[in-house]
Amino acid sequence: MTHELTWGWSFAALLALALQTVLMVLAAPWFSGWVNRLAGRLTGGHRFLVGGRWQDIHHQFRRPGLRQRGDGLSSLACRGALVLAVFAACMTPVFTLVPSGFPAPGFFLLCSAQVCASLLLGLPLVVQGGTTTLAGYAALLADSLLLPALVPVLVMAGGQDFSAFLAHLRQLSPVGDGAPFVLMGVALFLVTAWKGRQAGADLPCQLSGADRAVWMLATDCVQLVWITLAGDVAWASSLALPGESGVEPWLAQCLAGGAFWIAKLAIAALLLAGTQLMVLTFPRRARVRLAAVFLLGLLAWQVAYSGQSAAVGQDKTASAQDEQDSAWSDEGNATP
C-alpha cells in the first residue's frame, strides 16, 4: 500500500463507512431476532418471528412513555449508549477497510466504546430499582471487568490502527498462519455469549416508550458490533482493501465481503443460540464469560506471540549473520 491517499478514495471510504454504519444499525435488530428465533427452535420454545424485534422497537418508539422516578437519568443513559454503539458501528469494518492514511481508530478505543455502551445500558436497570436492581449491579460489575479481561486481545492488536491491523491479518490464511487470530476472534465472540442478552430480555426493563426502544436498539447494536469484530479478526481476508487496485475490483470485493459478513453472522447466530442452551444463573454466566474471554485471549496471544517472537529472533539472527558476512567479505576484499 504505497499509494497516496487521494480525494476520490477518501470520499469512497467515507461513503463506505456511512453505508456500513447504516447497515449495522439496521441489521442489529434483525440479527437479534434471528438469534432469538434460533434459540427458540433449539430449546423448543415459541418465539417471535425474525422481524419481531424490529416491530417491537418500532412500536415502542410510537408509544408514549410512562414517567417514573429516575427516568431522566435512564433516558440520558440510553441515548448515550445508542450514540456510543453507533460510533462503534461506524468504526467497525463490515465489508471493507479504510485506505491507508485515512484516520482510523485503534482497537482499544473501539473496545472502550463498546464497554462504555454496555455500562450505560446497565444503568437503567440499577436506577429504576425493583427486582432488576441486583441483576443490574451484576451486569455493571461484569461489564466493568470486561476491559481487563480483554487485555490479552488488546495486546495482540497493539497500538496500531485497527484497520492497519486487519490489513496485516488479511495476508494470513485463517486455516494456516492466521489460526491464532481465529482463537482471538473466538475470545471476542465470547464477549457476547452469556451476556446480558438473556438478562436484558428476561429482566423486565422498567423503561417505557421511546427510551425502551432506544435501549433495545442500542443493546442489539452492541451485540452486533462485537460479533462483527470477532468475524473480522477471525477471517480478515473477506474484507475489501481499497487502494490495492482499481475501483471496480474494490466494489466486487465489497460485495463479496458483504456476502461473507452475512455468512459469518449466520454461523455466529447458530453458536449464540447454542450458548443459550446452557442454563446458568446470572453471576455464574458472568464468571464463565469473563474467564473464557481472558483465558482464550491469553492462549491466542501466547500462540501468536511465540511465532512472532521467534520470527523476530530469527530475523535478528539472520540480519546479524548478514552483517557479519558482509564484514567478512569487506575484510576479504580489503585484504588483497
Add this chain to the structure above:
Amino acid sequence: MTLAVILAPLLALCVVARGIGFLPALGVVTAVAMLVDAWEPLQEFGAVCVVLFSVLPVWFVSRYQDDGARERTGPMVPFLALGLMVILQLATGTPAAMGEAPGHAGAAYLPAGLCVALAGLVAVTCRQAMVWQWAGLLACVDGVMLSGVIENQVMVVGVTALAGCVVALLGGMCVHRVMLRVAVAPAQGGAGAERPSARSGGFELGDVEPAGPEPRGLGPEAVVAPRIWTEAEAAAEDEEPLPRPGKADQKAASPNADTKPETDLTSPTAEEHKDKAAPDAETGSSDEDDAETAEPQDAPDAKADPAEPTETESTETGLLKTDPSEAKTEDHKPGVGRAVPAAEAPDKAPEHTPDKEASGSTDQPAPVDPEEAEPVPRTPEMIARDVWLRGYLTERGRDA
C-alpha cells in the same frame, strides 16, 4: 500451525464442559490436524486410530440409557483445563523452549496434543460420571496420539494405539456392566387406544353392521408390535379406568351389570398375559382366568340372543371371534359397542374368555349357534387374516 491444531484443544474443552458428545468432533479434527501436515502411513494410521477411538465409543454408549448420574462439579472445570493449557503453552511455547525444537522456528506453535491430553486428564480428575471420565481418557489418548504423530514418534503412536484399545475395551465393558440397554418401546396400547384412529382397525362380532362392509383387516395400529410388558404397566392397566362409553352403557343396562364391568376391566390384562402363553394356555389357565371363565358360563342368555344380526353375518369361525377380542385387548377400544343393544353385552362376555381365545388360535370354533353356523363366504382377506393371526399368536406364545 493450522486451524485444526487450534480447534482440537477447543473441542477438548467442550468435551470437558459438556461430555462425550463432542468426542467424535474432536476425533475428526484431530485426524485432520494429523493429515494436513503430511500424508504418510504413520499419519494415516494415527488418524484412523483416533477416529475409531472417538466414534465407536460414542456409538456404543448411544445404545445404552443415560445412567442419570448427577454431576456435582460446576461449570468452572473447563476453565481449570484452559488455565493449565495457558501454563503449558507458557512453558513450551516460549522462544527459549522452542529453540531446541527443530521445525518450529518462525511459526506459531501450540502443543495441541499435550493440550488435548491435559483436558482429558482434567475431565478424568474432576468429573464424576463414568461416561464422562471415559470420554476424558479417550480424549487423552487422542491428544497423545496427535502429539506422537506430529513429532513422528512411531513408538509413541504404537503404544498409544494399544493403550487406546485397552481403554476403549475396558470402558465399553464397564458401560455394558453398569448401564441399561436402550429398549425401544412402541406407543403404548393403552395410550394409543384413546385416539380415535386406533379404534378403526379393530372389529368385533357385534360391531359389524348387517349391511356394512366386511370387517376391516387388522392394520398395523390395531395389533402393535411385541412390546415390553412390565409389571408396572400391567398394574397401571388394571387401575386405569377404561373409558368405554358404549360398553359402560351396555353394562349399566344389562341385567347382570354388577358382574360385567369387572369382567371387562380385568379381561384385557388377563388376556395379555394369556397371549404370552398362548400355546400352552389351551389346557392350563391361571386362577384369574378360571374366575373369568366361570362368569361367562353362567350367562346363558348369550344364546338367547339369536336374532342378533351381526352375529349371523360375520361370525364364521371362532378364530374370527377371537380376532376382535385380541385386537381389543391390545387397543382397549372405546366405543366398540356403538349402537349395540343392551342384550348383546352378555354375548360379548364369552368372547373375552381366554379359553376360547386361546383355543381359537388353533382350534375350530367351540360354541357355534345354529344360526351362526350358516356358511358365510370367506373372502380372501379374511383367509389371509386368519393365517396371519394364527402365525402371530403362535409367535407371541413362543416369545412368551
